[in-house]
Amino acid sequence: MxxxxxxxxxxxxxxxxxxxxxxxxxxxxxxxxxxxxxxxxxxxxxxxxxxxxxxxxxxxxxxxxxxxxxxxxxxxxxxxxxxxxxxxxxxxxxxxxxxxxxxxxxxxxxxxxxxxxxxxxxxxxxxxxxxxxxxxxxxxxxxxxxxxxxxxxxxxxxxxxxxxxxxxxxxxxxxxxxxxxxxxxxxxxxxxxxxxxxxxxxxxxxxxxxxxxxxxxYDEEVYSEEGNELLQSFKNKEKVVVVGIAKPNYFIEKVKNDKDHIKVYPDHHNFTDAEIAELNNWSKTHPIITTEKDYVRLKGKIKQNLYYLPIKIKxxxxxxxxxxxxxxxxxxxxxxxxxxxx
Missing domain, CATH: 3.40.50.300 (P-loop containing nucleotide triphosphate hydrolases)
Incomplete structure (x- = not known):
């Protein structure tokens, strides 16, 4: 403490x-x-x-x-x-x-x-x-x-x-x-x-x-406006992981590899214009994987390569x-x- x-x-x-x-x-x-x-x-x-x-x-x-x-x-x-x-x-x-x-x-x-x-x-x-x-x-x-x-x-x-x-x-x-x-x-x-x-x-x-x-x-697939792909196909790709939830470590550990760029924001984060511009820059060359909650705030603002990973409870x-x-x-x-x- x-x-x-x-x-x-x-x-x-x-x-x-x-x-x-x-x-x-x-x-x-x-x-x-x-x-x-x-x-x-x-x-x-x-x-x-x-x-x-x-x-x-x-x-x-x-x-x-x-x-x-x-x-x-x-x-x-x-x-x-x-x-x-x-x-x-x-x-x-x-x-x-x-x-x-x-x-x-x-x-x-x-x-x-x-x-x-x-x-x-x-x-x-x-x-x-x-x-x-x-x-x-x-x-x-x-x-x-x-x-x-x-x-x-x-x-x-x-x-x-x-x-x-x-x-x-x-x-x-x-x-x-x-x-x-x-x-x-x-x-x-x-x-x-x-x-x-x-x-x-x-x-x-x-x-x-x-x-x-x-x-x-966690789902075994990631989803985007264009469709869905196996999460495994992204495991070894260099990507941007965007997460703005209360306890992000569970999500990060599920999707990351050593080459990834990790972007952690506060829970319920309202992305600024500068942050959106930065993510759009990344999306030109890298897939962006985010949580379902962050996706609904980023959808329509990130123009390409934006995916989310859904979760359920068991x-x-x-x-x-x-x-x-x-x-x-x-x-x-x-x-x-x-x-x-x-």
Whole structure:
């Protein structure tokens, strides 16, 4: 832990008290929290970024989209717009935010919207759409909304049980917030994680709900506007690797070789004109491989040789148990509620 964070430890104590008391005000109903007549599933974490919320949200979309009329609502982090925006053919990644735009382009049959205030966002969605399920992406701390089911993510190499409150550590709220979770997913695990280590992690997390383990699975092909090619065909080529995500090392290790030029940017980075010009220069002589999230911000700006590598998540075990919990919640909520109550 660096010196600055150590110096900020007293501020961390203040932040802990504020966030703890805020949560208690919701727990004690001193602050109002809105619940809904349709199933609302919140996907989030206790820490700042890097747990894989978007691919896990996409997993839930694939699970539910063919059976239910589905919407995904998020904040739209670092977007160049304000208020409620619903995705359509006239929006861009800059207007919607990169992750929301990525979801919109991959799942056009699903309603995708952004709003800083999720309560306002849900109200707008229900006014215009006959929805059956709403997924809230990155809304674990948004206590104004009372979701019916909470999916808490924590990264294998950065467990919330090993972390501290901001700014001393990376936790957005005290780890006692884990008690709101209906399930916990330990993400970005090694594919060969042992049963002994799983058991150790479960004990360390100390939760009273089921814990599942997932890993990131990269596609074997890279994609561009012109089509797709095997990733292996790029492994020995000199190329430019462009990555602007919270934890870039997984991606870099998957695609790089010793001849590559690695360009690392902050998460959700808005590329400047100078950076775009530099990448366009590189693209004249080198393929550029980037993440799916970065691709939606670079598409149309890099004129040639731009590829992205998609990812999905895979359960190490017990996938059916997890999906069955989700389906049972949605089915019971849909059956027992007035779906379109205003």
């Amino acid at each position: 660096n010196l600055l964070r150590k110096l900020l430890f007293p501020l961390g104590i203040v932040y802990w008290v504020i966030t703890f008391f805020r949560n208690k005000c919701y727990d004690w109903s001193w602050f109002s929290s809105q619940s809904y007549a349709i199933p609302v599933i919140a996907i989030g974490n206790l820490s700042v970024g890097g747990t894989g919320k978007t691919p896990h949200t996409e997993f839930l979309i694939r699970l539910l989209k063919n059976q239910y009329k589905l919407a995904v609502l998020s904040r739209g982090y670092k977007r160049k717009s304000k208020g409620f925006v619903i995705a359509n053919s006239s929006v861009s990644a800059e207007i919607l935010g990169d992750e929301s735009y990525q979801i919109y382009t991959k799942f056009p049959e699903v309603k995708v919207a952004v709003c800083e205030d999720r309560r306002t966002g849900i109200l707008h969605l229900l006014e215009h759409e006959q929805l059956q399920v709403i997924l809230l992406d990155d809304a674990y701390q948004h206590r104004k909304v009372q979701a019916g089911f909470y999916v808490l993510l924590t990264a294998y190499d950065d467990l919330f049980a090993d972390d501290f409150i901001l700014p001393f550590g990376n936790l957005r709220e005290p780890s006692i917030g884990k008690k709101r979770a209906d399930v916990v997913l330990v993400t970005k695990c090694p594919i060969n994680l042992s049963d002994k280590e799983k058991s150790t992690i479960v004990k360390k997390l100390n939760v009273n709900v089921d814990v599942y383990f997932t890993t990131i699975m 359960f190490l075990e017990n996938e059916f148990s997890f999906t069955n919990k989700i389906k049972k919640y949605v089915e019971s909520s849909t059956r027992n509620s007035s779906l379109f109550k205003k």
